[in-house]
Amino acid sequence: MVADILRSLLRRPAGLISATLLVLLYGMALFAPFLSPTTPSAQNLDRTYHPPTALVWQDGHLSVQLYQLVDPSTAAYQPLPERSVPLRWFSEGPSYKLFGLFPAHRHLFTVPDSHPIYLLGSDATGRDVFTRLLYGAGISLSIGLIGVFLTSLLGLTIGGLAGYLGGWPDSLAMRLTEFLMAVPGLYLLLALRAALSSRFPSDATFLLIVVILSALGWAGTARVVRGLVLSLRERPFILAANIIGQRPWTILFRHLLPNTFSYLIVAATLSVPGYILGEAALSFLGLGIQEPASSWGLMLGQAQDIKIFMLNFWWLLTPGAAIILTVIAFNLLGDALRDAVDPRFRLPGK
Amino acid sequence: MSSPLLEVRHLSVHFPLRSGLLQRQTGVVKALDNVSLTVEKGSTLGLVGESGSGKTTLGRVIVRLVNPTSGSVHYAGQELTSLHGSELRPFRKKIQMVFQDPYNSLNPRLRIGTILAEPLEIHFPSISTADRTERVAELLQLVGLDPTFARRFPHEFSGGQRQRIGIARALAVEPEFIICDEPVSALDVSVQAQIVNLLMDLQEKLNLTYLFIAHDLAVVEHVSDQIAVLEHGKLVEEGSSEQITTHPSHPYTQRLLASIPSLD
Numbered sequence: 001m002v003a004d005i006l007r008s009l010l011r012r013p014a015g016l017i018s019a020t021l022l023v024l025l026y027g028m029a030l031f032a033p034f035l036s037p038t039t040p041s042a043q044n045l046d047r048t049y050h051p052p053t054a055l056v057w058q059d060g061h062l063s064v065q066l067y068q069l070v071d072p073s074t075a076a077y078q079p080l081p082e083r084s085v086p087l088r089w090f091s092e093g094p095s096y097k098l099f100g101l102f103p104a105h106r107h108l109f110t111v112p113d114s115h116p117i118y119l120l121g122s123d124a125t126g127r128d129v130f131t132r133l134l135y136g137a138g139i140s141l142s143i144g145l146i147g148v149f150l151t152s153l154l155g156l157t158i159g160g161l162a163g164y165l166g167g168w169p170d171s172l173a174m175r176l177t178e179f180l181m182a183v184p185g186l187y188l189l190l191a192l193r194a195a196l197s198s199r200f201p202s203d204a205t206f207l208l209i210v211v212i213l214s215a216l217g218w219a220g221t222a223r224v225v226r227g228l229v230l231s232l233r234e235r236p237f238i239l240a241a242n243i244i245g246q247r248p249w250t251i252l253f254r255h256l257l258p259n260t261f262s263y264l265i266v267a268a269t270l271s272v273p274g275y276i277l278g279e280a281a282l283s284f285l286g287l288g289i290q291e292p293a294s295s296w297g298l299m300l301g302q303a304q305d306i307k308i309f310m311l312n313f314w315w316l317l318t319p320g321a322a323i324i325l326t327v328i329a330f331n332l333l334g335d336a337l338r339d340a341v342d343p344r345f346r347l348p349g350k
Numbered sequence: 351m352s353s354p355l356l357e358v359r360h361l362s363v364h365f366p367l368r369s370g371l372l373q374r375q376t377g378v379v380k381a382l383d384n385v386s387l388t389v390e391k392g393s394t395l396g397l398v399g400e401s402g403s404g405k406t407t408l409g410r411v412i413v414r415l416v417n418p419t420s421g422s423v424h425y426a427g428q429e430l431t432s433l434h435g436s437e438l439r440p441f442r443k444k445i446q447m448v449f450q451d452p453y454n455s456l457n458p459r460l461r462i463g464t465i466l467a468e469p470l471e472i473h474f475p476s477i478s479t480a481d482r483t484e485r486v487a488e489l490l491q492l493v494g495l496d497p498t499f500a501r502r503f504p505h506e507f508s509g510g511q512r513q514r515i516g517i518a519r520a521l522a523v524e525p526e527f528i529i530c531d532e533p534v535s536a537l538d539v540s541v542q543a544q545i546v547n548l549l550m551d552l553q554e555k556l557n558l559t560y561l562f563i564a565h566d567l568a569v570v571e572h573v574s575d576q577i578a579v580l581e582h583g584k585l586v587e588e589g590s591s592e593q594i595t596t597h598p599s600h601p602y603t604q605r606l607l608a609s610i611p612s613l614d
Contacts, residue, residue, distance in 0.1 A: 236455035240516075243413050244469040244523065245442030254468075258459045 015336030032134035033096035044126030049075035061086035121315030147275035150214035155221025163229030177219035269334030273327035361421035396574030446520035450532035452512035463500030510541035
C-alpha cells in the first residue's frame, strides 16, 4: 500500500520535483554540522555584514576570494585582487555531534581559521548566514512535521470518535473546537506562550512551540474528519459491514477512517507550511526560538533592522527564500499526494 | 411447505418528528404500521410499494439496522428484535443483504479480495489464509466473475459487476436468507435481467430464501412466489404472485399494475 502510493507519487512530475526538493532540504537539515564550514555561533566582529564571498579558480584549486573592509560605517567590503585561499575538502574543523549522537569533526569544506568564508554573507555579529541557515533548517523543518503529526493524530481521533459515536461525545468535542476556533489565533498563541513558558525549561522552547501550534491546529482537522465520518457512516458499505457482523471498532478503523485519509494526507501536507510560518511568526516576534540557537523565523526577525534595508544586505533575507521554497514544495507535494492516495486516480499500468 | 422461516408480527416503526428550539416531538412518521408477513423456506417474497412506503425500513428492521417501535421478528422460531451484540452474531451469518446502490456498497479503498474475505474472517475465523483466498475465488466464480478480479479496486468495475460483487459478499457467509433491497433498480435494463437471473440461479443452487424488495412490479412478479404490497407503511394486499398480478383486489395494487409500461 505504502509502496504503491510512493510509486504513484514519484511518477507525477509535481510529485517527483517536490519530493526531491524536500528530501534535499531535510537532508541538508540533518547533515547541517557536516555541510557547514563553521559553527552557528562563531562570531567575527571585524567582519560584520560581510557580503557573500566569491569562489574563484586559482592555481588548480577552488578558492575563496579575500576581501578588505573599506568603510566600516556602511560595511563596504572590496575584493583583494589575486588574493584567495584554497578550500580544504573533508578537513577537520570545529567538533560536533552528527544527529546529536556521533562525535565528529570532519566538515565538507573549511578554510584556515584566519580567513573567513561566507557563502551567504555574515550577520550583525559576523556569524556565517549559510551555517545558521543550515542549522535553522533543522528546527524550522521538524516543527512542521512534528506539529502536523500531532494535529492529525488529535484531529483524526477526536473527529473520528465524535462522528462515529455521536450524541454527547460529539457535542462536547464540537463545542471545544468551536471555542478554539472562536478565540483569535494570535492572542491564543501569545496567551498559551505566556501561560506555558514557566512549565518548560528555556531550552525546550522548541517543544513548547510545537505543543502550542498543535493545540491550536487540531480543531479544524477534527471538524472535517467528523463531517466525513458522519457522511460515510450512512453509506451502504458501512451498513454492509454492520450486517456481516463486523465489530464497531473494526468498522471505524478499517472502513471509516481510511476513507478520510485522502483528505487527511492532503490537509496534513498543506498545513506543514502553516507550522513553519507559525514558528517563523513566533520567532519573528521574539517569542519563539531564542539565541544562540537559530531558526529561519528568528533569522528573519533579526533582519528587520532598517540598516539592512537601507544598505541592501539582501543575504540576510535568504531564510525567507528558504521558507518560500519549502512552503511551495509542500503544497506541490500535497497536491500530488491527493491524486496518488486515491485509488481512482492511480495512473494506469502496474 | 414447512413452517415459515421468517415471520414478522405486527411490526411498527415510528420516527418522531421534532421541531422548535426545545426539539419537542410534534408528530410521528409511521414508516411501518402493524405489518405482518411470513416467508417460507426456499421461497421468494416480493415486497412492492412506491418510494417512502416503508419497504427498505422493513428490510433494515430484519437485519437490526433499525429498531422497531413495536412488534416482533421471528427467524426460525427465534425472536430477533430483543437480541443484542454478540447474541445477534449467529443470525448475521444466516441473514444477509444486497444493496440498491452498487456504487456505494463497496468500500472504495479495499480490493475486492479484501472485501470478500472480511465476512469469512468474522464467521470462519479458523480457516487459513490460503483457503480464504481460494474461497474468494470460488465466490467470484459463483457470481460469474473472473477470480483474478480479487486484486482490483471497486472503481474498476461497472454497476452490474459491482452488484455481482455485492451478491458475492452476501453469499460469503453461506447464508440462508437474503434481503435484496432493490438490487436492480440502479442498473440499466439489460443488466437488470442478468442480475435477476443470477439471483434466481443462486436460489436454486444454494436453496436460498429471498425477501425481494422493489418498486417495479414487473421485476417482482418475475422472481416471487408471494407478493406483499405496502402503501404508506401499511400492508394493503398479500397473495401469490399470480393472484396479485391477475386479480389485484386493492385499488393501490391495481394502480401499480397499470403503471407497468407495456408494448401494446
